[in-house]
Amino acid sequence: MHNKSIAVIGGGFCGMMTAVYLLQSPQPLDITIINDGYPFGRGVAYSAHTDKYLLNVRAINMSAFDDERFHFLDWLQQQPAYQKIPRNILVNVYAPRKLYGNYLQHIWQQALQNKNAATNINIIEKQAIDIKEQIDGVNIYFNDNKKMYANLVVLATGNTAPRHVFNQNKEFLNSEKYFANPWAKECVSNVRHLKNILIVGNGLTMIDTVQGLLENGFKGKLYTISPNGFKLIPHKYNLLVYEKIAEELPEEYNLREIFILVRNHIRSLTNVGIGAHLVIDALRPYTQQIWQGLSFDEKKYFVKRLSHAWTILRHRIPVHIYEMIQQQRMNGSMETIAGKITAITETADNITVKYSNHKSQKEEEIIVQRVINCTGPECDVRRSANELLRNLAASGLIIPDALHLGIEADAETGAVINRDGEKSERIFTTGGNLKGILWENTAVPDIRVHVKKLASHLSAKLQQQAIY
Numbered sequence: 017m018h019n020k021s022i023a024v025i026g027g028g029f030c031g032m033m034t035a036v037y038l039l040q041s042p043q044p045l046d047i048t049i050i051n052d053g054y055p056f057g058r059g060v061a062y063s064a065h066t067d068k069y070l071l072n073v074r075a076i077n078m079s080a081f082d083d084e085r086f087h088f089l090d091w092l093q094q095q096p097a098y099q100k101i102p103r104n105i106l107v108n109v110y111a112p113r114k115l116y117g118n119y120l121q122h123i124w125q126q127a128l129q130n131k132n133a134a135t136n137i138n139i140i141e142k143q144a145i146d147i148k149e150q151i152d153g154v155n156i157y158f159n160d161n162k163k164m165y166a167n168l169v170v171l172a173t174g175n176t177a178p179r180h181v182f183n184q185n186k187e188f189l190n191s192e193k194y195f196a197n198p199w200a201k202e203c204v205s206n207v208r209h210l211k212n213i214l215i216v217g218n219g220l221t222m223i224d225t226v227q228g229l230l231e232n233g234f235k236g237k238l239y240t241i242s243p244n245g246f247k248l249i250p251h252k253y254n255l256l257v258y259e260k261i262a263e264e265l266p267e268e269y270n271l272r273e274i275f276i277l278v279r280n281h282i283r284s285l286t287n288v289g290i291g292a293h294l295v296i297d298a299l300r301p302y303t304q305q306i307w308q309g310l311s312f313d314e315k316k317y318f319v320k321r322l323s324h325a326w327t328i329l330r331h332r333i334p335v336h337i338y339e340m341i342q343q344q345r346m347n348g349s350m351e352t353i354a355g356k357i358t359a360i361t362e363t364a365d366n367i368t369v370k371y372s373n374h375k376s377q378k379e380e381e382i383i384v385q386r387v388i389n390c391t392g393p394e395c396d397v398r399r400s401a402n403e404l405l406r407n408l409a410a411s412g413l414i415i416p417d418a419l420h421l422g423i424e425a426d427a428e429t430g431a432v433i434n435r436d437g438e439k440s441e442r443i444f445t446t447g448g449n450l451k452g453i454l455w456e457n458t459a460v461p462d463i464r465v466h467v468k469k470l471a472s473h474l475s476a477k478l479q480q481q482a483i484y
């Protein structure tokens with residue numbers, strides 16, 4: 017009798033960890049991981065090309081396993097550069113993302129060693145571009161016109177390149193001076209050291225890019241632009257945990273009530289000189305639950321009016337990196353603009369960028385040698401740079417969630433919902449694709465929980481004879 021088969025599209029943290037759990041299944045399976053673009057088991061985040069790119073989550077919270085809190089910490093403690101660091105300090109370390117990728121490789125090797133001998137694992141390094149449902153499974157199509165069959169498929173497609181940031185001068189999108197994928201090494205290499213650069217975006221990817229450019233000897237001026245300007249804050253009070261707000265959370269969630277509760281707690285902390293982000297950290301274990309309890313209108317309001325503040329308090333940077341950026345800003349090597357690009361013109365040597373400056377309320381311009389798009393992953397599946405997601409959205413096998421933040425799916429199992437509102441028996445998703453459903457399902461502390469749940473659901477499903 018042949019094994020039941022499952023394909024996982026995407027070999028980043030989510031795809032690999034889903035497979036790690038499936039490899040533990042006592043039932044023999046044929047598992048195929050389809051991965052293209054970034055190295056298997058590392059994905060975008062953990063294939064960083066330099067040690068300068070750090071985790072933005074403390075070591076204590078980066079275990080790949082939800083039920084083994086110290087798993088990463090124990091591994092890290094054994095690495096040469098960390099052996100002598102006391103444990104109480106190690107918990108607060110922001111390790112290089114590349115090193116975290118080595119940790120994931122270690123997990124994979126162990127999973128292979130311990131797998132059921134009758135389970136087959138196959139990694140295909142090709143791009144999946146479409147899926148068609150069959151009576152008892154799915155056909156997955158590749159960009160070389162080949163296809164494969166599986167009983168179930170998981171879309172662990174992860175981070176897609178950012179949306180293009182300007183509607184004017186579209187020809188510039190094809191320019192060699194425009195860097196559309198901020199995670200590619202080319203963004204920060206081969207720069208002319210003294211000529212200015214514009215980074216579009218003022219978030220965490222901007223921080224990486226600045227570090228990458230400086231590491232490569234860049235000495236010109238760096239401009240960064242986004243509607244709200246630079247607002248990132250450092251991680252502080254690492255050892256403090258503020259639990260009070262959790263005790264006061266209502267049974268049923270109402271955005272207005274929660275907003276007032278959060279605001280009051282933030283006020284009482286900031287009044288005594290403690291940062292507001294402790295309140296947001298305290299809400300993290302409840303975020304998915306709160307989000308699911310909100311109405312569509314409340315979610316829409318949150319995304320429009322409050323998500324920027326949430327993002328600032330949530331996505332912080334290590335103190336030493338924050339200080340380095342502030343130093344760059346103070347010495348004039350870096351200028352952060354709150355504004356919006358209005359026109360881009362390219363000449364043989366330069367790019368002229370016009371923008372409306374929200375502070376001065378004036379139209380201004382700068383001359384730069386390259387423009388790097390660091391605005392964050394595109395969420396809307398219909399506009400995605402990922403051909404597979406676009407094709408699935410076009411055929412109606414997946415649909416965007418109501419807020420177009422990802423894929424409409426069942427929160428628990430990740431089963432996608434099709435154009436007719438039916439929950440799929442064969443196609444599942446996880447990771448950032450569930451942003452609209454869970455709001456926070458991007459960082460390791462959240463995705464490790466979901467992939468475990470997903471893998472357990474898939475194992476149970478594959479054991480049911482009924483799927484044939």
Ligand SMILES: Cc1cc2nc3c(=O)[nH]c(=O)nc-3n(C[C@H](O)[C@H](O)[C@H](O)COP(=O)(O)OP(=O)(O)OC[C@H]3O[C@@H](n4cnc5c(N)ncnc54)[C@H](O)[C@@H]3O)c2cc1C
Binds near residue numbers: 028060446
């Ligand atoms: C730059 C960056 C830094 C981050 N840092 C942290 C951090 O410090 N801590 C933290 O907790 N989280 C961090 N995150 C969040 C991060 O998204 C998750 O931790 C995790 O890496 C997500 O893994 P993933 O598998 O969902 O996606 P990805 O890592 O994006 O992996 C998806 C993989 O699937 C491949 N793929 C997609 N579509 C197809 C297809 N059609 N065919 C074949 N292959 C396909 C992609 O090319 C990629 O290799 C970071 C994210 C980014 C972008």
